[in-house]
Amino acid sequence: MNAIDELTASFSRLPGIGKKSAARIVNYILKSDAGYVQDFSRQLSELQQKIHPCSLCGAWTEKDPCPICQNPQRDKSMICIVEQPQDVQTIENAGGYSGLFHVLGGVIAPLDGIGPEQLNIKSLVKRVQDDFVKEVILAMNPTFEGDSTALYLQKILSSVENLKITRLATGIPVGGDLEYADKLTLARSFRGRTPF
Numbered sequence: 692m693n694a695i696d697e698l699t700a701s702f703s704r705l706p707g708i709g710k711k712s713a714a715r716i717v718n719y720i721l722k723s724d725a726g727y728v729q730d731f732s733r734q735l736s737e738l739q740q741k742i743h744p745c746s747l748c749g750a751w752t753e754k755d756p757c758p759i760c761q762n763p764q765r766d767k768s769m770i771c772i773v774e775q776p777q778d779v780q781t782i783e784n785a786g787g788y789s790g791l792f793h794v795l796g797g798v799i800a801p802l803d804g805i806g807p808e809q810l811n812i813k814s815l816v817k818r819v820q821d822d823f824v825k826e827v828i829l830a831m832n833p834t835f836e837g838d839s840t841a842l843y844l845q846k847i848l849s850s851v852e853n854l855k856i857t858r859l860a861t862g863i864p865v866g867g868d869l870e871y872a873d874k875l876t877l878a879r880s881f882r883g884r885t886p887f
Contacts, residue, residue, distance in 0.1 A: 695721075747818075749794030749811055750779040759783070759792060766790040768825040770818065772844065774798055774832060782830065790828070793818065798836040799843055807843060815844075819851055826855040833861045833879070 692700075695717055702713035720728055744750065745757035752758070759765060759779070769790030773779060779792045795810045819827060829844060831837035845856050862880030863872055872880070 744776060744794070748779070748792045749776060749796065750792055751776045764789070767822065769828065770815075770824050770826075771828040771830050772815065773830045774837065774840075778830065790826075795840070798831060798834075798840040800836045810840075812844070812847070816847060816851075819848060819854065824851075824854065826857060829856065829858045833875075 698717050698720075699710065699713045702708055702716050703710045705713075708716070720731075741753050742751050743753075743755070745752045745755055745760055747756045747760045750757050750759065754761075766789050770793050771782060771788060771790055772793045772795060773782070774795055774797060776794050779794065782788055782792075793811070793815050795812065795815070797805055797810055799805060799807060799810065818824065827844075827848060829841040831841045841858060848854060848856055860883040862876060862883055
């Protein structure tokens with residue numbers, strides 16, 4: 692295996708990149724300016740040294756605590772619970788949410804050997820109790836594991852007094868077609884309908 696094949700194989704291991712896309716990336720790099728390739732290589736090699744989970748919420752950050760946790764303008768009475776660190780950035784990019792976050796680090800998946808003990812749940816309960824949180828928003832993916840995790844969290848957090856527990860609405864996306872919606876999505880759309 693030569694250097695091109697090795698790099699193509701490495702890129703094809705990335706999520707969403709098949710062998711053809713990986714080969715295109717490698718060919719692009721080969722034709723690129725040497726300075727760009729050196730910068731790219733340096734950035735890639737330093738990524739895991741510079742970026743780490745925030746000690747408070749678990750989001751990716753260079754500074755600890757992260758800018759979201761440090762921001763005095765954020766609503767500290769709300770915590771949005773997400774599965775992975777990249778979910779924080781997705782919600783931030785969408786705008787409209789001004790509270791804090793908590794990253795679980797996955798979902799409960801017994802078939803994969805992941806139980807509540809492997810997730811960042813103890814620190815969540817401590818934050819909710821110690822920081823006078825008024826609302827938690829369960830923002831798990833609408834999958835079987837996501838639903839199971841949300842149900843587990845709802846059960847654990849329901850003992851906290853005066854805590855409102857909500858879940859992100861799910862349903863038909865804007866611009867979507869009813870014709871292509873699956874049964875579960877359609878059922879959730881009806882359950883989560885809002886006044887017009």
